[in-house]
Amino acid sequence: MDRAVIESDPHSLIEGMLIAAYAIGASKAFVYVRAEYPLAIVRLEKALADAKAHNLLGENILGSGFSCDIRIKAGAGAFVCGEETALIESLEGNRGMPRLKPPFPAEKGYTQAPSNINNVETFANVAWIILNGGAAFAAMGTETSKGTKVFALTGKIKRGGLVEIPMGLTLRDVIFGIGGGIRDGGTFKAVQMGGPSGGCIPEHLLDTKIDYKALGATGAIMGSGGMVVMDSHTCMVNMARFFLDFTAKESCGKCVHCRIGTKRMHEILTRITEGKGKEGDVELLQDLCNGIKAGALCGLGQTAPNPVLTTIRYFRDEYDAHIREARCPAHECAALKKYEIDPAKCKGCTMCAKKCPVGAISGELKKPHVIDPAKCIKCGQCVATCKFGAVAVK
Amino acid sequence: MESELITLEIDGQSVSVPAGTTILEAAKTAGIDIPNLCYLKELGPYGACGVCVVEVEKCPKMLRACSAKVAPGMVVHTKSEKALATRKLALELLMGDHDGDCQGPCKLNCPAHTDCQKYVKEIAEGRFADAVATVKETFPLPAAIGRVCPHPCEKACRRNLVEAPISIAQLKYFAADQVRKDGNEHPIKVAAPTGKKVGIIGGGPAGLTAAFKLAQWGHDVTVYDQMPEMGGMLRYGIPEYRLPKAILKAETDAIAALGVQFINNFKIGRDADFAKFRSWFDAVIVANGAWKSTSMRVKGEELQGVWGGIDFLRAVVTGEKPEIGERVAIVGGGNTAMDACRTAVRVGAKEVFVVYRRTRKEMPAEDIEITEAEEEGVKFKFLCAPDEILGKDGKVCGMRLQVMELGEPDERGRRKPVPVPGKFEEIELDSVIAAIGQRNDPEGFADLPQTPKGTIAADEGNFATTLPGVFACGDTVNKGAGIAIGAIAQANEAALAVNAYLRGGEYKPVKPILSERNLTEKDFADRPRIARAVMPQRPAEERRHDFKEVNLGLSPEAAQAEAKRCLECGCHDFEDCKLIRYANLVQADTQRLRGAFHPGFTEQKLVTIERNQRKCILCNLCVRVCAEQAKQGLLGLVGRGFKTVIKPEFKDPAATAVCKDCRLCAENCPTGALRIV
Numbered sequence A: 001m002d003r004a005v006i007e008s009d010p011h012s013l014i015e016g017m018l019i020a021a022y023a024i025g026a027s028k029a030f031v032y033v034r035a036e037y038p039l040a041i042v043r044l045e046k047a048l049a050d051a052k053a054h055n056l057l058g059e060n061i062l063g064s065g066f067s068c069d070i071r072i073k074a075g076a077g078a079f080v081c082g083e084e085t086a087l088i089e090s091l092e093g094n095r096g097m098p099r100l101k102p103p104f105p106a107e108k109g110y111t112q113a114p115s116n117i118n119n120v121e122t123f124a125n126v127a128w129i130i131l132n133g134g135a136a137f138a139a140m141g142t143e144t145s146k147g148t149k150v151f152a153l154t155g156k157i158k159r160g161g162l163v164e165i166p167m168g169l170t171l172r173d174v175i176f177g178i179g180g181g182i183r184d185g186g187t188f189k190a191v192q193m194g195g196p197s198g199g200c201i202p203e204h205l206l207d208t209k210i211d212y213k214a215l216g217a218t219g220a221i222m223g224s225g226g227m228v229v230m231d232s233h234t235c236m237v238n239m240a241r242f243f244l245d246f247t248a249k250e251s252c253g254k255c256v257h258c259r260i261g262t263k264r265m266h267e268i269l270t271r272i273t274e275g276k277g278k279e280g281d282v283e284l285l286q287d288l289c290n291g292i293k294a295g296a297l298c299g300l301g302q303t304a305p306n307p308v309l310t311t312i313r314y315f316r317d318e319y320d321a322h323i324r325e326a327r328c329p330a331h332e333c334a335a336l337k338k339y340e341i342d343p344a345k346c347k348g349c350t351m352c353a354k355k356c357p358v359g360a361i362s363g364e365l366k367k368p369h370v371i372d373p374a375k376c377i378k379c380g381q382c383v384a385t386c387k388f389g390a391v392a393v394k
Numbered sequence B: 001m002e003s004e005l006i007t008l009e010i011d012g013q014s015v016s017v018p019a020g021t022t023i024l025e026a027a028k029t030a031g032i033d034i035p036n037l038c039y040l041k042e043l044g045p046y047g048a049c050g051v052c053v054v055e056v057e058k059c060p061k062m063l064r065a066c067s068a069k070v071a072p073g074m075v076v077h078t079k080s081e082k083a084l085a086t087r088k089l090a091l092e093l094l095m096g097d098h099d100g101d102c103q104g105p106c107k108l109n110c111p112a113h114t115d116c117q118k119y120v121k122e123i124a125e126g127r128f129a130d131a132v133a134t135v136k137e138t139f140p141l142p143a144a145i146g147r148v149c150p151h152p153c154e155k156a157c158r159r160n161l162v163e164a165p166i167s168i169a170q171l172k173y174f175a176a177d178q179v180r181k182d183g184n185e186h187p188i189k190v191a192a193p194t195g196k197k198v199g200i201i202g203g204g205p206a207g208l209t210a211a212f213k214l215a216q217w218g219h220d221v222t223v224y225d226q227m228p229e230m231g232g233m234l235r236y237g238i239p240e241y242r243l244p245k246a247i248l249k250a251e252t253d254a255i256a257a258l259g260v261q262f263i264n265n266f267k268i269g270r271d272a273d274f275a276k277f278r279s280w281f282d283a284v285i286v287a288n289g290a291w292k293s294t295s296m297r298v299k300g301e302e303l304q305g306v307w308g309g310i311d312f313l314r315a316v317v318t319g320e321k322p323e324i325g326e327r328v329a330i331v332g333g334g335n336t337a338m339d340a341c342r343t344a345v346r347v348g349a350k351e352v353f354v355v356y357r358r359t360r361k362e363m364p365a366e367d368i369e370i371t372e373a374e375e376e377g378v379k380f381k382f383l384c385a386p387d388e389i390l391g392k393d394g395k396v397c398g399m400r401l402q403v404m405e406l407g408e409p410d411e412r413g414r415r416k417p418v419p420v421p422g423k424f425e426e427i428e429l430d431s432v433i434a435a436i437g438q439r440n441d442p443e444g445f446a447d448l449p450q451t452p453k454g455t456i457a458a459d460e461g462n463f464a465t466t467l468p469g470v471f472a473c474g475d476t477v478n479k480g481a482g483i484a485i486g487a488i489a490q491a492n493e494a495a496l497a498v499n500a501y502l503r504g505g506e507y508k509p510v511k512p513i514l515s516e517r518n519l520t521e522k523d524f525a526d527r528p529r530i531a532r533a534v535m536p537q538r539p540a541e542e543r544r545h546d547f548k549e550v551n552l553g554l555s556p557e558a559a560q561a562e563a564k565r566c567l568e569c570g571c572h573d574f575e576d577c578k579l580i581r582y583a584n585l586v587q588a589d590t591q592r593l594r595g596a597f598h599p600g601f602t603e604q605k606l607v608t609i610e611r612n613q614r615k616c617i618l619c620n621l622c623v624r625v626c627a628e629q630a631k632q633g634l635l636g637l638v639g640r641g642f643k644t645v646i647k648p649e650f651k652d653p654a655a656t657a658v659c660k661d662c663r664l665c666a667e668n669c670p671t672g673a674l675r676i677v
């Protein structure tokens, strides 16, 4: 979302930053952009040059006596560098690793000087609020969350993309109203709110208002504004594993709870999705989640357990099915898939047997075929081949 | 501002410290030690380990005590349930990712946890007197035990995964012999007298070890024994050719020299009853061993010429010259059977049979003992059980043997021998020695609680009996007869318990939490193979005619070379390691969060510093001291998340050039990851 703002309206960011700098008396400002977003960098560079050319930036801005320079810092793309103190470390040329707080950046930030860190979207809102007044901004939204927010609606949704909405709409409004519901005729299962460190919200909570407090109560967060919609074919354990894979890899490695804890969570989730889960694994995960939340040094670690906690909270039965019955209810976990031919539907055309790369299918012409589960490597070729829909995945 | 005093409460204690002080430093002033692994006062906080977390009332988040500053009226709980749980989780995560051996497998597998690795190293360095002192930290009989111990330590020795274990037991007795010869044993310190009197029944390894320990702690100890000399089964069971009496005597004399009184030819139950004996002392240890041969329960056992194994061996030792004739059968397959058959050969029997109901593979005796018996001409009759001892005129003339075969495995996995119906064999004999086991003699000890087996019942941890101040250990208790070092292990615990009892307390042993590596041959594939020392022996033809010692002992050169094979498995930092100290403090479960290990390698050294990344907990202290105190900035973190390591690799010559060898990094490493070599 922030990338879209920089690419399409960089001046709104520059203006917001300058106003903020003026307000707190800052003379130096940085935009920390991932080096992987070259278009954003090019456009921001041009906008900065243009602003400078018009003396809207730099020395003695418009003769006001106020000077402020904005520089771009292209980061190597580590997720944790979005954490404010890690970002400062990175700006200073150090390894992008969070610092202890306190002192907070407002006391001692960049080169130990008081600093303010805000999100691109926050700055982009500033000029609008000054032009239209705080009351106009506050008129939108709810008691606890004012104004608008941009979301990136993705996943199994009919119409995905960036949407800016006033706070207070329900999830249902966004997903089924704006997004048009689930694509390919699927059924809604859950929405992951707030990116990898957010949480998933199930069907029965679709009427939750988009509001910091209401979302927080579900175990999810507003976060970056990611909204990933999932249908009944998504395995919630696998989804949690996927997000943990991300956070474990992005952990900076500084603190114990996050460095080792997220790795262990990922290992446990992996074994569950492979049908090797053990009784007690869910409790072990919960224990890890709570401990990591309490002990991790920065936001990355403190929020990493959210996808696991929320999927356990709302989809415990899926965890249990994997662990106790070696079954993936969504039929997504490859190791737990079972391919079977329905003898009533099979016409004995032999096509699947010919396609199977490991010769796991046998049967006589015009007679129902069978799959040897010991040989089957779960490649799914048979399903794709059968014209009669006789191969079922269980 | 900074001098302004702030008052707060930590664990219920009121503390006043200057503003700006951290909770951790404030707690220290009140004598409260908050665990910490990545903090160093001079460097300030860092925040990595998360073990210093504390709970502060009205603060929703847990705080890191190393960085959080005190505030007026703050109420801090360093051991609240949540703080403890979070701290414990950090330590369990660290231990689950820790690939190190706190202690060598040898030491862990020794029932008495003798510090094998330490004395092996001392021998390697030629410090033989130090080696003996190290053994004597655990028990007083290195020359004797070194000769007879079946050495469970060697079974666990890591060198098994390379080619063959270190000759730990032989090294031990080499050192003891050498120091005795050189006369340079370190004196043993004895504490000032406590005025407490301890009476010990039984002068075997258990009783002697307890006496040795209690005397060092200043107690007035007297050991009573029914036999004319001390040593127990080491003297009256184990034959001279394995353990010369003179060597044992030198070691028991050294115990007496500490002030322990020995009273021999005194039998409890005969010369004094137990209750009376008890009344003479502040505390009592019963270590009367297992001195009754188990009966074979076959017809003919009452015949003249039938001996109990230990009775026969004792008779030989005391010079009774037992008449066993020319053809002798020993029944049994354990070490007593081996000692009996080889002794029978030595007292002149022409044909000696060992009758055992299973096969050689199942024999409980040490393999080397069986081989040596074979070399000395002993014949083995496997898969045979005594059916009846045949007699003529009240004397043994032979034995009928039931032929057996191996059936289903029992609960221990050993196949059970079952009779082959109707298949018998007869041998002509002059005597039969039943060496199928021995047990304690309860006579005279009726006051003591018994197990269903008839042994004395004692607590498995501190060896207390139900009678106050009465402890029991060794072959006489619980599971019954075992090996000498097992009896010694129990005696050490009993001695600690007696010491605590005499000081008005109670001793409850806690199993220490340790990190242990799980290794296979593959982990040692690149190690050079070095042959194990071979013990020189007298030839079988010569030794079978006398009782002189069979083994000739290692030379100092051979011993040192052998000791140098040691892989030094246990961690050099065990005494100082903060990680393991805190893991024990919070009772961390080292296995609960086991998973893949972080990348690790043992590197060549950096000038004088050796690093083992497998033990690194990434506290970053080395990186920080090198940058901030040594001003070299040589070290740094590389990689992300679980794959993070400290670089540069120490073998890098460029690194060696920068390092000024101040060793600050190694001195500040909280674990054994860095070592000054």
Ligand SMILES: Cc1cc2nc3c(=O)[nH]c(=O)nc-3n(C[C@H](O)[C@H](O)[C@H](O)COP(=O)(O)OP(=O)(O)OC[C@H]3O[C@@H](n4cnc5c(N)ncnc54)[C@H](O)[C@@H]3O)c2cc1C
Pocket: B148, B149, B150, B201, B202, B203, B204, B205, B206, B207, B224, B225, B226, B227, B230, B231, B232, B233, B234, B237, B238, B266, B267, B268, B269, B287, B288, B289, B290, B291, B310, B313, B335, B336, B339, B438, B444, B473, B474, B475, B476, B481, B482, B483, B484, B485, B487
């Ligand atoms: C033949 C044989 C060979 C063995 N070989 C080995 C070996 O190679 N390696 C090994 O490790 N272990 C061996 N063992 C086992 C080992 O000797 C014992 O486990 C060990 O000696 C037990 O020590 P203890 O102090 O408990 O008992 P003991 O050594 O049996 O000592 C008990 C003492 O109590 C005395 N006593 C008994 N009753 C009374 C009483 N009523 N009043 C006064 N004094 C009393 C006895 O005289 C004896 O001195 C062997 C045992 C036997 C029998």
Ligand SMILES: Cc1cc2nc3c(=O)[nH]c(=O)nc-3n(C[C@H](O)[C@H](O)[C@H](O)COP(=O)(O)O)c2cc1C
Pocket: A002, A079, A080, A081, A082, A083, A084, A117, A118, A119, A120, A122, A123, A298, A299, A300
């Ligand atoms: C692991 C982690 C990653 C983050 N990544 C970003 C990011 O990519 N962009 C961003 O604007 N804020 C990110 N944040 C949040 C910032 O640290 C900071 O809180 C936020 O930008 C403050 O701005 P606001 O108050 O205007 O929202 C991240 C936080 C954490 C803990």
Ligand code: SF4
Pocket: A080, A097, A098, A250, A251, A252, A253, A254, A255, A256, A258, A259, A296, A297, A298, A299, A300, A301, A302
């Ligand atoms: S929580 Fe994770 S990302 Fe944050 S400091 Fe700790 S290890 Fe680094």
Ligand code: SF4
Pocket: B098, B100, B101, B102, B103, B515, B571, B572, B573, B574, B575, B577, B578, B579, B580, B615, B671, B672, B673
């Ligand atoms: S570093 Fe500490 S925990 Fe690790 S092996 Fe050494 S003593 Fe044990």
Ligand code: SF4
Pocket: B104, B105, B106, B107, B116, B117, B120, B156, B157, B158, B159, B166, B168, B565, B566, B567, B568, B569, B570
């Ligand atoms: S190699 Fe040395 S330290 Fe390791 S188990 Fe063997 S004797 Fe002990």
Ligand code: SF4
Pocket: B609, B622, B625, B626, B630, B632, B633, B634, B635, B658, B659, B660, B661, B662, B663, B664, B665, B666
């Ligand atoms: S010994 Fe070398 S690596 Fe260690 S702190 Fe000193 S200079 Fe740095």
Ligand code: SF4
Pocket: B615, B616, B617, B618, B619, B620, B621, B622, B623, B646, B665, B668, B669, B670, B671, B673, B674
């Ligand atoms: S090697 Fe360095 S980072 Fe690792 S535990 Fe030791 S001091 Fe800490």
Ligand code: FES
Pocket: B035, B036, B037, B038, B039, B045, B046, B047, B048, B049, B050, B051, B052, B053, B064, B065, B066, B067
């Ligand atoms: S985090 Fe405080 S001592 Fe490590």
